[in-house]
Amino acid sequence: MHKLKFRLVFAILSMTLLVMASLGLIIGQVYKNIYENHLTDRLMKEAELAAYTIESHEGDEIDEQLLASRMSERLDARVTIIAVDGTVLGESATDPSTMDDHYERPEIRAIREGRPEIEIRYSDTVNQELYYYAVPYEIEGTEAGYVRIGVATQTITNLNETIWWILAVSFTIAFVVIGTITYRIANEMIKPIENASEVAIELAEGNFKARTFEGKKDEVGQLTRSMNVLAYNLEQITKRHEAQQERLETLINNMGSGLIFINARGDISLINQRCHDIFQEDTNVWLNQLYHETIKFKELIKIVQAVFITEKRHREQITLVNGLDTKHFDIHAAPIMSEMGIMKGIVLVLHDITELKKLEQVRKDFVANVSHELKTPITSIKGFSETLLDGAMKDPVYLEKFLTIIYQESERLQSLIQDLLELSKLEQHYFSLNWGKADLTKITEDVVELLRPKARDKGIKLNLHGDTNARLEMDGDSERLKQIAINLINNAITYTPNDGRIDVSIISIKESIEFVVQDNGIGMEKAELPRIFERFYRVDRARSRNSGGTGLGLAIVKHLVEAHNGKLSVSSELGMGTTFKVIFIRNQQRKS
Structure with missing residues (x-):
């Protein structure tokens, strides 16, 4: 853009220089012609005046040399008085006796021919070029001689030099002023265009926040305003596109299912965050890689290949084994077709149905x-x-x-x-507790007394620990809390052999209460602990069934503890007994 500005300034200044040079030549020549005409008139008038002066001395004795010198001083010119026969009678510049005959001088000959004119030639007498003009003078009515006036041409030369110097200085100043003004005008004109060009480059590079300065209400100003409107529209379009892109990415990455897009070349173009959890590896490195080189599960590869071959939707449930982790997936694979019916790629959706299974x-x-x-x-x-x-x-x-x-x-x-x-x-969603203040100490005492005969029949010592005088109250459903205590203590009696021991403890810890049932029964292996709260799961099926157990007691306990927002845990060792611990929160938000 700087080149445009300099080209514009250079073109204007070149044109200005050409015009000023032409104008200078014309003005110089005009002034020269005017001065030459003025000098010609002066020569003619001064020559007539000199002739008149000589004629005015008619009858007197005339000293031509003295008269020529005086007239020269008055006229600031060379004065020569010449006789009719060409003899020099008086000369202001030198001794007339040393001068040649002037009879054939061009200006004298022109008088004789009746066409007086100005002659220009170099004078050896004064060693310079002169303008010459001569007129005749008369004495007693008879032509007695000639008076010639000479003015140096250096006068014209000096005047021309002065004129040209003045013109040069004036035009130089004018050129500088015009150049400065032109540069400023060009800069004012080009700067908005430069800004618009810079903004256009920024827009091309994707910076839609760039704006240009809006100048005057002219064509350039209209251009800059149009550029800003364009930039604003592009920015808004980009923002909407980015917002849509962000929403789409958020939607894709927060899908509950894995999503993979494979283009027509077989490269993975899109993969969401869920796939990272499914395949348990950094799936971002899969992007722009061939699907059969990155996906290590043959079942998935076969599905993709089937869709590429048939160009039809495919759905299949598969099991993926990744190390010790086995997961089940419902796979939906569909081809992406263009309006022309050309396959653009395949979208693969992996829905985890492990929990459903x-x-x-x-x-x-x-x-x-x-x-x-x-x-x-x-x-x-x-x-x-x-x-x-x-x-x-x-x-x-x-x-x-x-x-x-x-x-x-x-x-x-x-x-x-x-x-x-x-x-x-x-297990119903509408199930709720009858909240109120429950005395866990009294509830436990009642349950222990209720089950003591059953324990006594097996010779089991059923002990209650804790300060029974200190009533431990909590927010809860008294009947459901009693049900929890019955199931846990009854379960301990079932799995504790004859002459065993069961300890029931109630402990107050800050804002919570611990309810603990510990026995020295048959215990269980650690591998069985995660399953004991499943429905119908029994550690010793024969013992449980013979005791009248249904296999649902601990499952019921688990649900009731969770309904009270409590925590249920179990620890056991085979042959050493089992300990169940329930932690209740004393004061909590009551639910109706």
């Missing part, structure tokens, strides 16, 4: 366990009923024995159904 397995196990648990008492009831109907009822001993067994199995069946209904209720 686990829930499905839990459901199957639950149905199987319920069926098994119901089958046993029903089979017993049916079998003993058939035995009685076949004639055993006639024997009073067998009748009482079998009816007792039928009653016990009915009790067990009723207990199982009741626990199932209770567990189902606890």
Whole structure:
């Protein structure tokens, strides 16, 4: 842009210089012609005056030399008085006797020919070029001679030099002024264009915040305003695009499913953050890499290849084993087609259905366990009923024995159904506790006294520890807290052998209460600890079933503790016993 400014200034100054030079030549020549005309008139008039002066001395004795000298002083010019025959009578510049005959001098000859004119020639007498003009003079009516006036041409030369010097100085000043003004005007004109050009470059490089200075309301100002409007529109479009891009990236990266886009060349062009968790590696390095070189699961590669070949949607459930981690996925693969029907790539969606598979397995196990648990008492009831109907009822001993067994199995069946209904209720979303102030000390004392006969039948010592005089109150549902205590203590009695020991403790710790049930029963292996709160899970199935247990007690306890916002933990060692610990918060937000 600087080149444009300098070209503009150079063009204007060159034109100005040309015009001023031409104008200077014309003015100089005009002034020269004017002065020459003025000098010609002066020569003619001074020559006439000199002739008149000589003629005025008619009748007097004339000293031509003296007269020539005096007139020269008065006229500031060379004066020569010449006789008719060409003899020099008087000369202001030198001794006339030393001078040649002037009869054939051009200015004298011109008088004789009747055409007086100015002659210009070099004079050896005065060693310079002179303008000459001569006129005749008369004495007593007769032509007596000639008077010649000479003026040095140096006068014209000096005048021309003065004129040219003045013109040069004037034009130089004018040129500088014009150049300065031109530069400023050009700068004022070009600067907005330079700014607009710089802004255009910034816009081309993606900086849409760039703005140019808006000048006057002329064409350049209109250009800069248009540039700013363009920049603003591009900025807004970019902001909207970036916002849409950000929303899209946020949506893609926060999807619950993995998303992979593979272009038509087989390169992975897009992969979301969820894939990082699925494949358990930095999937960002997969970008712009061939899918079959980065994806290590053959099942996925086969799905992608199938879509590339058929150009049709494909859905399949697969299992991916990554180290010790096994996950199940529902894979949706679809081709991306252009309006012309050309495949642009493939989008791959990986929906993790591992939890659904686990829930499905839990459901199957639950149905199987319920069926098994119901089958046993029903089979017993049916079998003993058939035995009685076949004639055993006639024997009073067998009748009482079998009816007792039928009653016990009915009790067990009723207990199982009741626990199932209770567990189902606890798992409903609308389940809620009857909040109030609960005395955990009294609840525990009542449960211990309730179960003490059962423990005594097995010779088990059931001990309650803690300051029973200090009532430990908390926010909770008294009936549900009692249910927790019954299940935990009853579970300890079930798995503690005869002559064992069970310790129940209630401990106050700051804003919480610890409820602990510890026994020295059969215990369990650490591998079984995570599963003991599952429905129908039993450490010793025969012992539990013989004791009348349903296998749902600990599952119910887990739900009730969570409903009270408490924490349930268990520690155990095989053959050494088990300890259940529940931590309740004393004061908490009550829920209706």
